[in-house]
Amino acid sequence: MPVTTRSGASKATEEMPPGELQGLVKTAEAETKRTTAAEGLLPLKEKAADADDPETATDERGSVTPARPRKARRDASDAAAAAAAGRHISSLGDDILLEIFLRLPSLATLVRAAYTCRLWRRAVASSPAFRRRFRASHPSPLLGFFVNSRNVPSFPVFVPTRPRDLDLAAAVRGGDFFLTSLQGRPEEPTCWKIIDCRGGNILLLNLADKLLALLNPLTRQRERILNPVPQGVYHDFDYNDVGSIFCSDEDPMSFLVAFLAFDRLRWRIEAAVFASDTRNMECLFFLAAISM
Amino acid sequence: MAAPESGDGNNGAARMVTLISSDNTRFEVEAAAASLSQTLQLTILDGGGGGGDGIPLPNVDSATLSKVLEYCIKHAPAAANGGAPNATAVDRAELERFDNEFVNIDQSVLYSLIMAAHNLEIEGLQSLVAKKVADMIKGKSPMEIRRTLGFPDPTPEEQAEMNAHMLEYGWAYE
Numbered sequence: 001m002p003v004t005t006r007s008g009a010s011k012a013t014e015e016m017p018p019g020e021l022q023g024l025v026k027t028a029e030a031e032t033k034r035t036t037a038a039e040g041l042l043p044l045k046e047k048a049a050d051a052d053d054p055e056t057a058t059d060e061r062g063s064v065t066p067a068r069p070r071k072a073r074r075d076a077s078d079a080a081a082a083a084a085a086g087r088h089i090s091s092l093g094d095d096i097l098l099e100i101f102l103r104l105p106s107l108a109t110l111v112r113a114a115y116t117c118r119l120w121r122r123a124v125a126s127s128p129a130f131r132r133r134f135r136a137s138h139p140s141p142l143l144g145f146f147v148n149s150r151n152v153p154s155f156p157v158f159v160p161t162r163p164r165d166l167d168l169a170a171a172v173r174g175g176d177f178f179l180t181s182l183q184g185r186p187e188e189p190t191c192w193k194i195i196d197c198r199g200g201n202i203l204l205l206n207l208a209d210k211l212l213a214l215l216n217p218l219t220r221q222r223e224r225i226l227n228p229v230p231q232g233v234y235h236d237f238d239y240n241d242v243g244s245i246f247c248s249d250e251d252p253m254s255f256l257v258a259f260l261a262f263d264r265l266r267w268r269i270e271a272a273v274f275a276s277d278t279r280n281m282e283c284l285f286f287l288a289a290i291s292m
Numbered sequence: 293m294a295a296p297e298s299g300d301g302n303n304g305a306a307r308m309v310t311l312i313s314s315d316n317t318r319f320e321v322e323a324a325a326a327s328l329s330q331t332l333q334l335t336i337l338d339g340g341g342g343g344g345d346g347i348p349l350p351n352v353d354s355a356t357l358s359k360v361l362e363y364c365i366k367h368a369p370a371a372a373n374g375g376a377p378n379a380t381a382v383d384r385a386e387l388e389r390f391d392n393e394f395v396n397i398d399q400s401v402l403y404s405l406i407m408a409a410h411n412l413e414i415e416g417l418q419s420l421v422a423k424k425v426a427d428m429i430k431g432k433s434p435m436e437i438r439r440t441l442g443f444p445d446p447t448p449e450e451q452a453e454m455n456a457h458m459l460e461y462g463w464a465y466e
Contacts, residue, residue, distance in 0.1 A: 087407075088399070089403050089406075089441050090443050092403075095410075096407075096410055100422045101426070102422075103422050103426035106430075107464070108465075111461055111464040112432065113429050113434075116437045116438055117450065166431075170465065
């Protein structure tokens with residue numbers, strides 16, 4: 001199953017220290033309002049006109065207004081103030097900055113750029129529209145494949161695609177693609193098989209112990225054991241059992257795991273859903289019996 | 293503003309417009325070149341900028357404006373062809389060479405160009421300068437980016453945040 005770095009994408013840009021995040025709420029709201037009309041960034045004129053925004057007020061961002069000389073004079077004094085304040089790439093406004101970030105070649109370069117300074121991180125964190133555009137223009141690179149093993153004890157094997165890109169090589173090197181975090185649970189036998197792989201997450205099923213585990217090899221600590229699969233629901237695990245991960249691009253910590261199993265005793269399909277927000281494995285419904 | 297020019301550019305001779313920089317230098321340039329700027333295009337279509345009347349650009353100084361116009365003049369013929377379906381590979385290669393050379397400049401000049409390109413809404417130039425800065429950022433760690441772009445040294449707090457980040461996002465760092 002292909003593994004991509006997608007989930008790290010949103011995570012890296014989404015996750016901010018709690019204090020930082022709170023301070024951002026207002027900015028983020030304003031940004032969302034501004035960007036709902038057009039997916040992209042707004043023309044400078046509108047932002048410069050936003051007198052409530054302290055950043056734009058001191059910046060040289062007045063538009064060229066040849067038809068309105070009075071406004072032009074005001075802009076000229078703005079420009080003079082900006083020149084005194086320092087005209088430097090580090091002082092570029094969010095909209096221009098994000099246009100630059102959009103041209104970065106990969107997610108890893110964006111992650112590093114965003115952490116260059118607080119203003120830059122805030123620019124990325126406060127603009128969902130930017131992150132949508134970045135995702136759209138930067139498809140997830142393929143890092144490698146997991147191959148399920150039929151041997152017992154079984155453990156999925158990872159085969160990297162050996163990307164030439166240094167950042168991708170670093171991602172493979174830095175991630176837990178050998179799934180050692182599962183290995184670190186000695187109480188559980190090593191009989192894992194991967195049943196889904198999406199958005200950087202992999203969903204594993206432990207055949208012996210009837211456990212489901214969700215983990216993101218890139219972020220390592222994100223292992224979560226959906227423990228245990230409700231008793232009495234799955235009488236008989238089967239290699240044909242299917243599970244799926246549904247995850248959000250914007251919030252990788254928010255996901256849904258759906259698991260379908262075939263109950264041989266009662267001849268019916270059973271479904272269970274685990275939602276990350278309730279943190280409960282719920283048996284939502286039973287489908288009607290299958291007539292053969 | 294000025295009355296519309298007679299002929300409006302249809303009579304063979306290229307119509308000229310005058311642009312006035314923030315330091316009151318006057319630049320006379322073909323309307324087709326100036327019209328690469330979305331902002332100026334509207335004024336020019338309305339007949340502005342001709343004759344003794346110039347278009348004041350209070351946010352662009354003469355050094356920057358002359359650089360911007362150099363770009364516009366070079367790119368105007370290709371833009372007039374509307375995506376230039378008949379442009380030869382040689383023409384395109386020449387434009388690319390010009391672009392590369394064009395942004396091979398000091399950061400302070402680059403900054404002025406970025407601001408001017410955005411103020412004047414010159415799409416091609418906006419894209420060119422943004423790509424240039426992106427090229428300066430890529431392949432570098434946050435500290436290297438700071439040094440390259442002349443940021444002040446990080447405060448101890450900022451430094452701690454950067455270190456913590458590097459630990460957590462090891463995959464994004466070589």
